[in-house]
Amino acid sequence: MRINVKELIAKGKPVHLQESMDLSGLLGGRQDLLSFGELKADLSARADGEVAVVEGTLTLHVTMECSRCLGPAEERLTVPFRESFTMEPASADSGGEQDELHQITEDFAELTPYVEEAVWMALPFVPLCKEDCKGLCPECGTNRNERECGCSTERIDPRLAGLADLFKDTTEDP
């Protein structure tokens, strides 16, 4: 997926990009991804002086492994996208503020790596099948969304037990 920056800036006319992308190369190796659909990119590119600004939304349907119960966690990711490109050589005083401006040496800006990066960053770090997933019982492995196993779930990490006592003392003693 790419845009012709030279033409965009010369004509000053916004361009709409609607494309589907196969992300197998990027996501195929992810163990936590059970399946994923095609990426849909809905972007527009416009010229802002000598800069081409590409922005819009990327959407992707993914099924990940729930981090609590290991069941399927389906999610429709909506990823905002915005990147700027210019063919102008970097000027010395443009520093800091323009760190998001990508310098290109050809007429075209290749969007794919930026799209892939945006998707990669948007994948949930701790996917959940549902907000209140009860997860697997650490004692017997039962999926507690399906049934109660009756194991004591009051166990507290021994490193935190002292801290819990401390809170108990302060709350019981007004």
Ligand SMILES: [Zn+2]
């Ligand atoms: Zn779950």
Ligand SMILES: [Zn+2]
């Ligand atoms: Zn249990």
